[in-house]
Amino acid sequence: MATVAIYSLKGGVGKTTLSVNLAWCAATLSARRTLLWDLDPQAASTWVLGGPGKADQAQAMFSKDIAVAKQARPTAYRHLDLIAADASLRGLDQLFHDLDKKKRLAKLLGELAGYDRVILDCPPGLTETADQVMRAADLIVIPVIPSPLSTRAYDAVVQHLGGRTALLPVHVMVDKRRALHAEALARHPDWPVIPMASGIESMAVKRAPVGVFAPRSAAAQAFAELWRRIELRLSA
Ligand SMILES: Nc1ncnc2c1ncn2[C@@H]1O[C@H](COP(=O)(O)OP(=O)(O)O)[C@@H](O)[C@H]1O
Numbered sequence: 459m460a461t462v463a464i465y466s467l468k469g470g471v472g473k474t475t476l477s478v479n480l481a482w483c484a485a486t487l488s489a490r491r492t493l494l495w496d497l498d499p500q501a502a503s504t505w506v507l508g509g510p511g512k513a514d515q516a517q518a519m520f521s522k523d524i525a526v527a528k529q530a531r532p533t534a535y536r537h538l539d540l541i542a543a544d545a546s547l548r549g550l551d552q553l554f555h556d557l558d559k560k561k562r563l564a565k566l567l568g569e570l571a572g573y574d575r576v577i578l579d580c581p582p583g584l585t586e587t588a589d590q591v592m593r594a595a596d597l598i599v600i601p602v603i604p605s606p607l608s609t610r611a612y613d614a615v616v617q618h619l620g621g622r623t624a625l626l627p628v629h630v631m632v633d634k635r636r637a638l639h640a641e642a643l644a645r646h647p648d649w650p651v652i653p654m655a656s657g658i659e660s661m662a663v664k665r666a667p668v669g670v671f672a673p674r675s676a677a678a679q680a681f682a683e684l685w686r687r688i689e690l691r692l693s694a
């Protein structure tokens with residue numbers, strides 16, 4: 459089993475969008491037994507993939523003796539399960555702090571050996587939760603909008619990690635006609651690119667991954683290509 463965290467210091471940069479689409483690619487294109495674990499109290503991945511789970515269970519998994527694998531439930535897509543988020547996760551940072559177990563998340567992930575791939579949709583911020591994620595993930599995928607502020611946030615994460623965890627920065631919401639975007643892409647030609655696309659925004663309206671309702675779109679192909687690169691990194 460490999461864990462891929464979708465993380466950024468910033469909010470609104472495309473973490474949930476990447477999480478849902480990459481999880482779908484893992485399940486559908488790679489036929490991996492895949493779990494999307496929504497760790498963000500905003501519960502956006504949960505909403506896209508099928509609505510809330512049992513109320514206020516999301517945090518209890520970390521504090522009580524609840525079998526995490528039993529919290530996973532199937533989605534509409536073959537091979538893709540979900541552990542739902544809810545508002546109780548707002549207290550997760552405090553809980554991790556009080557528990558004083560640095561590898562709590564890593565331990566729970568150990569109970570999910572029935573999956574090939576676990577995707578973590580993370581809340582923003584350099585928090586206790588982020589530290590747990592960084593200790594537990596095999597690879598951290600970081601969406602970066604090609605702008606100076608997003609790049610700064612990425613640099614801060616790199617510095618914080620000090621080379622301890624494998625990172626994959628991804629340029630997202632890219633509009634190559636914009637000079638700033640073109641310059642950022644030229645600086646990092648090796649970073650994968652997800653275009654700015656209205657089809658991606660529609661995900662929240664259709665409540666489905668892009669590959670489901672627009673499989674031939676450039677956006678769907680970009681997610682598929684990104685997933686292939688992630689699989690290569692995981693097998694390296
Ligand atoms: N590549 C993209 N093209 C167009 N809109 C996007 C793209 N990626 C994300 N968005 C939109 O940006 C907003 C924030 O994305 P989201 O994935 O929810 O970010 P986060 O999880 O980091 O808060 C959403 O409205 C989403 O539809």
Ligand SMILES: [Mg+2]
Pocket residue numbers: 473474475498500502503
């Ligand atoms: Mg989100």
